[in-house]
Amino acid sequence: MVKNIFLAFGLTLPLIGCVTTTSPVATTKSYIVDSKTYQATGKSERIKTIVLHYTVSDNDRSINTLTTGKVSAHYLILDNDDDKIYNLVPENERAWHAGDGGFAGRTILNDTSIGIEIVNAGIAPEYQNALKDGQLAYHPYDHYLAFDELQIKKVAELVQDITARYDISPKNIIGHSDMAPSRKIDPGAKFPWQQLYKQYGIGAWYDDADKLAFMDINAFATATIPEIKQQFRDYGYQINNSDEWDKASRDVIYAFQLHFRPLNPTGEIDLETYAILKALNKKYANTNDFY
Ligand SMILES: [Zn+2]
Numbered sequence: 001m002v003k004n005i006f007l008a009f010g011l012t013l014p015l016i017g018c019v020t021t022t023s024p025v026a027t028t029k030s031y032i033v034d035s036k037t038y039q040a041t042g043k044s045e046r047i048k049t050i051v052l053h054y055t056v057s058d059n060d061r062s063i064n065t066l067t068t069g070k071v072s073a074h075y076l077i078l079d080n081d082d083d084k085i086y087n088l089v090p091e092n093e094r095a096w097h098a099g100d101g102g103f104a105g106r107t108i109l110n111d112t113s114i115g116i117e118i119v120n121a122g123i124a125p126e127y128q129n130a131l132k133d134g135q136l137a138y139h140p141y142d143h144y145l146a147f148d149e150l151q152i153k154k155v156a157e158l159v160q161d162i163t164a165r166y167d168i169s170p171k172n173i174i175g176h177s178d179m180a181p182s183r184k185i186d187p188g189a190k191f192p193w194q195q196l197y198k199q200y201g202i203g204a205w206y207d208d209a210d211k212l213a214f215m216d217i218n219a220f221a222t223a224t225i226p227e228i229k230q231q232f233r234d235y236g237y238q239i240n241n242s243d244e245w246d247k248a249s250r251d252v253i254y255a256f257q258l259h260f261r262p263l264n265p266t267g268e269i270d271l272e273t274y275a276i277l278k279a280l281n282k283k284y285a286n287t288n289d290f291y
Contacts (some may be wrong), residue, residue: 127139137250
């Protein structure tokens with residue numbers, strides 16, 4: 001009907017004029033990508049770190065928070081009695097789980113890490129206000145809630161799998177608190193790092209003989225604060241240069257103790273903490289991958 005009206009009034013559509021006023025879009029490329037002739041040997045995986053978290057809430061709220069908000073993780077492990085692990089973000093995309101902080105020379109860990117969230121309420125309800133009156137600086141071991149054994153088994157097997165696929169260094173399997181000690185305390189004192197190391201070969205742990213050898217009260221008494229801070233830095237922790245154990249520095253000690261001396265996390269440097277730190281640095285010296 002429309003066409004008939006144009007014909008009736010002797011009009012034509014100006015098609016040719018339109019085409020000549022815009023540049024033609026190229027339909028063929030002037031190159032091909034050859035990925036067979038030359039191959040580089042200097043390369044490594046983009047994923048360098050696994051960061052473990054607890055969610056501080058129950059299954060339903062954890063699912064809601066991690067799937068609808070601006071925080072996420074690659075994997076979510078509920079406390080249900082089943083064999084499921086939920087993959088919320090593909091491993092080749094960034095999940096928003098780490099935030100500010102750093103470890104082993106890397107910052108912006110969302111770029112280079114896999115994040116695993118484990119459902120656990122964290123601090124038991126009766127202790128959640130325990131630090132409010134200032135009497136206690138840090139939560140002791142007893143304030144934390146235990147994980148289910150099935151959750152730990154699933155975490156362990158998942159971490160084994162991810163570690164093998166990306167060739168992740170043992171030191172770089174860390175807790176959120178290790179990379180953000182002044183902001184985070186998860187996965188807490190009851191996350192069984194030692195069990196994961198001994199039973200599943202996951203992560204870093206010191207040798208007892210080394211720890212005993214470093215339990216030298218004289219060496220500890222004469223070690224300066226900058227020297228001890230350098231030991232933390234050598235292992236991978238971000239710690240400031242101040243010549244005192246200020247709050248930010250004690251937060252690092254506490255994070256270290258949550259991981260490696262969980263039964264007695266105090267935020268204070270002591271002989272055993274010092275010995276464990278030295279033992280770890282002896283065992284894992286020069287294993288940082290800065291390329
Ligand atoms: Zn976390």
